[in-house]
Amino acid sequence: MKKATDFRYNTGETKVPWAAVGENYNASDLMEIIRFLMQGKGEEYEQACQAVYEQVKKLDAVSTPPGKLTTGAQVEAAEEACNKYLGTSSSTFVTNATSGFEIAYKYANLKEGDEVIVPAITFVATMAYPLAVGAKLVFADVDPVTINMNPADVARKITPNTKMIVPVHIGGYPVDLDPIMELARKHNILVLEDAAHAFGAMYKGKKVGTIGDFAAFSFHEVKNITSFGEGGIATTNIPGFESDMKRARFLGLDFSAPIKNWLYNITPIPGKEKPFVALNYSPTEIQGLGLKLQVARNEEIIAKRRASAEYLNSRLAENDAIIPQDLGNEDIKPTFHLYLLQIDPDKAGGDIQLLKKKLEEKGVTNIPHFGPLYRFKVVSDMGYDADEIAKTCPVCEEVFYRRFTHLPLYGLTDEQLEFMADAILESVAEMQQGK
Numbered sequence: 001m002k003k004a005t006d007f008r009y010n011t012g013e014t015k016v017p018w019a020a021v022g023e024n025y026n027a028s029d030l031m032e033i034i035r036f037l038m039q040g041k042g043e044e045y046e047q048a049c050q051a052v053y054e055q056v057k058k059l060d061a062v063s064t065p066p067g068k069l070t071t072g073a074q075v076e077a078a079e080e081a082c083n084k085y086l087g088t089s090s091s092t093f094v095t096n097a098t099s100g101f102e103i104a105y106k107y108a109n110l111k112e113g114d115e116v117i118v119p120a121i122t123f124v125a126t127m128a129y130p131l132a133v134g135a136k137l138v139f140a141d142v143d144p145v146t147i148n149m150n151p152a153d154v155a156r157k158i159t160p161n162t163k164m165i166v167p168v169h170i171g172g173y174p175v176d177l178d179p180i181m182e183l184a185r186k187h188n189i190l191v192l193e194d195a196a197h198a199f200g201a202m203y204k205g206k207k208v209g210t211i212g213d214f215a216a217f218s219f220h221e222v223k224n225i226t227s228f229g230e231g232g233i234a235t236t237n238i239p240g241f242e243s244d245m246k247r248a249r250f251l252g253l254d255f256s257a258p259i260k261n262w263l264y265n266i267t268p269i270p271g272k273e274k275p276f277v278a279l280n281y282s283p284t285e286i287q288g289l290g291l292k293l294q295v296a297r298n299e300e301i302i303a304k305r306r307a308s309a310e311y312l313n314s315r316l317a318e319n320d321a322i323i324p325q326d327l328g329n330e331d332i333k334p335t336f337h338l339y340l341l342q343i344d345p346d347k348a349g350g351d352i353q354l355l356k357k358k359l360e361e362k363g364v365t366n367i368p369h370f371g372p373l374y375r376f377k378v379v380s381d382m383g384y385d386a387d388e389i390a391k392t393c394p395v396c397e398e399v400f401y402r403r404f405t406h407l408p409l410y411g412l413t414d415e416q417l418e419f420m421a422d423a424i425l426e427s428v429a430e431m432q433q434g435k
């Protein structure tokens, strides 16, 4: 199959090429881009920028523009790097994980009346498409240790209308996928792994995001690695769908069909029951380059985060009201996207809400984080009864309101990590003293 790239230009070597890039970035634009990516202040910084600018102007005089800025060789190189890393034969770089999910949901021909089982705790992106098309969201309760989807509760919630199960590897900790895959095979249900946090995580010798029927990883700026702020890699195990996935990225453009009279061919994408029409989720070349560079450092990044989690665990072991992050084992290797801090509220003399307040006061900031999806206004406005659903997700209610929070693990300095550990220990001790 010919490459699924943007077809509107790229006519190749010719005397008058149809140039892809109408207007290239010039030397002063480029300098602004460098200043944006490497920010600073002060005389030394300004001098360094000036010196770079002189060289960039020289470079500008002897260089040619890239000729192509959207999906092309760089995106392909990033996909190749991901394939090598993940062990996949074809992955598709898309605008973000949410658009990767969308392709999977469209393949399932998801519609009103269909049911999708999602974990009670995740980010709204996991469920946005089913909610948007009026499919019914069914919330599986979570495991109290990992806060990932609990396979036993998934089994209880399967009905004849269940079309998809969406395990989410929260914080980069692999979901127990074997029982989920077994249930899915038994009931002819598609599995979409939300691997947004889990690029590089391993489950029983395999990379997560390569086990379900579909998966998508996120390279949004807060993830372990990024492609200039947005980006996603989608994978599939549906036989024959790999090349369809590439076409699904860009409007269904099909180069394999003969093009007559300069008319190109746009084809529907085969779905599970019927074909679907594709939209546009094309990433840019600069995103491709950014991802390729960071994929090469992924193992190093995971190792650094793991070391930070180990440090926090060793410090927090001092107080048995604190439940440390599970570091995994031979079969389970997380990416340490987030540190899962849990407490036993009875031993701690208070719940996680109180601990979060104390941490904030001490300077360990908090952000709104993953919580019960069914509590979002958009879900209740679409006709769901949060309190009724909560009754079916008791562990989610307990862990969210009383036991867990997420802490950052990204590039923190030793000093910041030490500060965080001290603040947690001091806060729990205060709670235990009734302060």
Ligand SMILES: Cc1ncc(COP(=O)(O)O)c(C=O)c1O
Binding pocket: 095, 096, 097, 098, 099, 122, 123, 125, 126, 168, 194, 196, 197, 217, 218, 219, 220, 231, 232
């Ligand atoms: C659990 C989870 N799923 C999906 C996403 C969506 O990823 P993206 O922003 O690449 O669409 C995120 C993003 O933060 C996430 O946290």
